[in-house]
Amino acid sequence: MKLHIASALLVALLTSPSAWAGFITFESAGSSPLAIEATRDAFRAAVGGGTIAGPNGSFGGVRREINWDGVPDALADPNGLPANFFNVNSPRGVVFSTPGTGFMVSANAGQPSPTLFGFGNDFQAFSAQRLFTAVNSNITDVTFFEAGTMNAATTNAFAAIFVDVEVAALTKIEFFDASNTLIFSRDVLVAGNQGLSFVGGMANAGERISRVRLTSGLNTIVANGVLGNANDDVVVMDDFIYGEPLQSVQVPEPSSMALLAIGLAGCLAGWRRRR
Numbered sequence: 673m674k675l676h677i678a679s680a681l682l683v684a685l686l687t688s689p690s691a692w693a694g695f696i697t698f699e700s701a702g703s704s705p706l707a708i709e710a711t712r713d714a715f716r717a718a719v720g721g722g723t724i725a726g727p728n729g730s731f732g733g734v735r736r737e738i739n740w741d742g743v744p745d746a747l748a749d750p751n752g753l754p755a756n757f758f759n760v761n762s763p764r765g766v767v768f769s770t771p772g773t774g775f776m777v778s779a780n781a782g783q784p785s786p787t788l789f790g791f792g793n794d795f796q797a798f799s800a801q802r803l804f805t806a807v808n809s810n811i812t813d814v815t816f817f818e819a820g821t822m823n824a825a826t827t828n829a830f831a832a833i834f835v836d837v838e839v840a841a842l843t844k845i846e847f848f849d850a851s852n853t854l855i856f857s858r859d860v861l862v863a864g865n866q867g868l869s870f871v872g873g874m875a876n877a878g879e880r881i882s883r884v885r886l887t888s889g890l891n892t893i894v895a896n897g898v899l900g901n902a903n904d905d906v907v908v909m910d911d912f913i914y915g916e917p918l919q920s921v922q923v924p925e926p927s928s929m930a931l932l933a934i935g936l937a938g939c940l941a942g943w944r945r946r947r
């Protein structure tokens with residue numbers, strides 16, 4: 673019970689007023705996993721709870737997680753991760769795209785490639801031990817499908833953990849609806865060198881997210897140990913947490929449209945009589 677009150681209080685504290693009506697923001701940053709765990713737990717609870725994933729990162733069919741750690745060595749650094757890995761190999765209802773050349777998850781210790789994309793003095797893992805990045809771009813777009821199918825879907829909530837955010841206003845998360853309108857945007861909190869930043873948004877007025885754009889710093893990862901340039905802030909990602917992707921809501925049946933029209937006509941007639 674105490675825990676519930678504490679969580680509710682935490683959600684209240686972490687919820688910052690913003691111009692984006694209809695979304696609750698969850699965010700925190702710090703030097704270690706402990707610094708963001710409470711926010712991660714509050715977001716998990718808000719999106720349906722659960723701490724132990726069932727098959728394909730599913731928590732009771734309510735929400736999903738991706739921590740990258742189960743990706744096989746053959747699809748990790750120095751090799752690319754297929755954009756549809758998490759809708760085909762391990763169907764979790766998300767497909768990635770980028771203006772860059774692909775995606776990569778970092779190598780585990782003992783593999784030929786150095787861990788943490790070769791930047792052990794800059795990155796750390798939140799969930800041990802793989803991280804995720806787009807290659808040759810700071811942009812990752814996430815689109816949603818009914819898991820394991822090609823049926824377009826939407827979600828009500830999405831959160832990501834960013835690693836090594838050192839400069840304000842370069843790293844951000846954006847949500848777009850089915851008509852490609854921006855419905856939520858949040859700059860990710862600065863955590864400093866090797867730090868971890870959590871940011872998430874959850875709809876509380878029925879909004880549906882069709883695409884999430886993650887902008888990770890201004891620099892790019894070209895290959896293990898190789899940056900796109902020497903100066904700009906490089907940022908990579910760890911865990912994604914999101915509401916179960918559901919097929920887009922169907923347009924109302926003709927019969928219910930007719931009922932709606934009859935109802936409206938009735939209201940209008942009443943209004944006319946009152947006049």
Ligand SMILES: [Ca+2]
Nearest residue numbers: 794836865866
């Ligand atoms: Ca750094």
Ligand SMILES: [Ca+2]
Nearest residue numbers: 739799801802
């Ligand atoms: Ca991980």
Ligand SMILES: [Ca+2]
Nearest residue numbers: 836838905906
């Ligand atoms: Ca950085």
